[in-house]
Amino acid sequence: MGGLLANWNSYQDTLNAVTRPIQMGPIWMQARQLSGATFNDRIWFTDPPASSYPACVAVKCAARQSPEAEDAYLYALREAVMTQQKNIARKEILLETAAAMPADILNYERFTKELTAPTVIDAFKADLHEVSYRNINRFPTLVISSAYNKKALVVTGNRPYEAIAPLLEQCLHPVAAV
Known part of the structure; x- marks a missing residue:
């Protein structure tokens, strides 16, 4: 989990000249055009995520259950923000997304208990350290x-x-x- 968007006050994508949420809309339009994937860029105009950190932490939380849970939850979050215009920086959206997962893939009760656990936060911090160490500032x-x-x-x-x-x-x- 790269956590490239700690907050909009410190975010700057010089390659694409993005410093505000509304400027992400055209980037997503271009990604949609190039990839053929389904994107709804309106999220950047209506309710933009304030940070990518909460979603990254939630994915690390799902990963504690299994690689399958991690992959499925990450996919569900991407779908939530990219096609359903859900603000995945909001805890209620993270929990709603987890609750919609099949119980044989993600244990919702365990997820809610562990979401703010120090081990989950530390796992995300380790990823941030790796991103910093390798000087990664863009995805993929x-x-x-x-x-x-x-x-x-x-x-x-x-x-x-x-x-x-x-x-x-x-x-x-x-x-x-x-």
Whole structure:
């Protein structure tokens, strides 16, 4: 969880000239056009999230239950904000989204108890530390590493498989030192 939006007072995307929530609408319009995905950019005009941190913490909370819960909850939050215009910075939306999850995937009672637990907050802080350490300031970002190669490769932005495949090969099969 990258937590790129701590708050709007400190947020600045110089590449896209975004410093206010309303400026995200056109960015989402472009993403919708390029990806063909369903987006509803009105959230940035009607009820913009004040921070990405609450949603990131909630995903870390779901992750404590299982990787399946983490993936399903993250997908549900993305759908909530991107297609249903729900402000995922609000605790009631985070809880509503968790309550709608199938019980065999996410235990809602456990989720509500652990949402503000220090271990969950610490897990998110660890992710923030990783983002800071790797100087990641944009998503998607792919960090490629392996046991063979102590250095990680960081790839930022959408890339076709043809651009990523050689990097994967380089990590998995490094040239032997002579």
